[in-house]
Amino acid sequence: MKLYHYFRSSASYRVRIALNLKGLAYDAVAIDLRPGVSAQRTAEYLALNPEGLVPVLVDGERVFTQSLAIIEYLEETHPQPPLLPPGPDARARVRGLALVIACEMAPLNNSGVLNYLKGPLGLDERTVNAWYAQWIARGFDALEKEVAGTSGDGRHMHGAAVTLADVCLVPQMYNARRYQCDLTPYPTLRAISAHLETLPEFARAAPERFESAP
Ligand SMILES: N[C@@H](CCC(=O)N[C@@H](CS)C(=O)NCC(=O)O)C(=O)O
Numbered sequence: 001m002k003l004y005h006y007f008r009s010s011a012s013y014r015v016r017i018a019l020n021l022k023g024l025a026y027d028a029v030a031i032d033l034r035p036g037v038s039a040q041r042t043a044e045y046l047a048l049n050p051e052g053l054v055p056v057l058v059d060g061e062r063v064f065t066q067s068l069a070i071i072e073y074l075e076e077t078h079p080q081p082p083l084l085p086p087g088p089d090a091r092a093r094v095r096g097l098a099l100v101i102a103c104e105m106a107p108l109n110n111s112g113v114l115n116y117l118k119g120p121l122g123l124d125e126r127t128v129n130a131w132y133a134q135w136i137a138r139g140f141d142a143l144e145k146e147v148a149g150t151s152g153d154g155r156h157m158h159g160a161a162v163t164l165a166d167v168c169l170v171p172q173m174y175n176a177r178r179y180q181c182d183l184t185p186y187p188t189l190r191a192i193s194a195h196l197e198t199l200p201e202f203a204r205a206a207p208e209r210f211e212s213a214p
Pocket residue numbers: 008009010011012033040052053054055065066067068102110111112113
């Protein structure tokens with residue numbers, strides 16, 4: 001398998017974690033998203049993903065976009081270890097937690113949105129950081145309440161095993177720390193993320209591991 005990704009992209013980070021959890025080897029192809037490079041906008045890359053976004057997973061002749069769709073593809077083709085718990089109730093809950101991050105938080109704070117705020121809209125760095133912090137707080141406030149009493153062992157978003165919700169949490173926490181968001185109101189999320197980051201499958205997916213390319 002081949003993963004087109006960017007080291008700091010949280011959507012890419014999710015897929016790197018999932019590939020590691022599934023024990024799947026992959027070739028990583030770096031797509032440099034930095035303004036001035038914008039490798040995601042080249043004709044060659046747009047032919048792969050007309051959205052001009054990372055990640056893209058190529059499995060043989062098949063090309064997959066959208067991190068959660070990619071992870072569900074991996075879940076269906078490589079069911080062990082499962083990233084979704086048994087039972088429709090628990091699966092809906094885990095998907096719900098994951099989607100708070102992937103649908104409500106990340107889309108408002110992804111690099112394309114931030115660059116548009118800074119560039120065409122001319123907002124200064126302080127204002128853009130306030131925008132960023134607003135959507136982190138709104139999402140994490142809700143997630144902290146959601147998982148505080150129900151995270152199972154306090155080391156996972158749901159139950160006592162790694163799920164899709166955990167795969168989404170760690171990259172979002174990384175990004176929030178990078179933008180120096182105040183995470184003190186989220187002790188449960190911090191404890192869960194701290195535990196997950198010690199797991200080798202998460203550690204091997206960390207942005208620092210891919211920073212040099214680019
Ligand atoms: N919903 C998509 C989001 C993908 C996304 O926003 N990728 C960002 C990096 S995290 C990107 O490629 N940005 C480049 C751009 O907007 O030009 C997914 O989960 O895969």
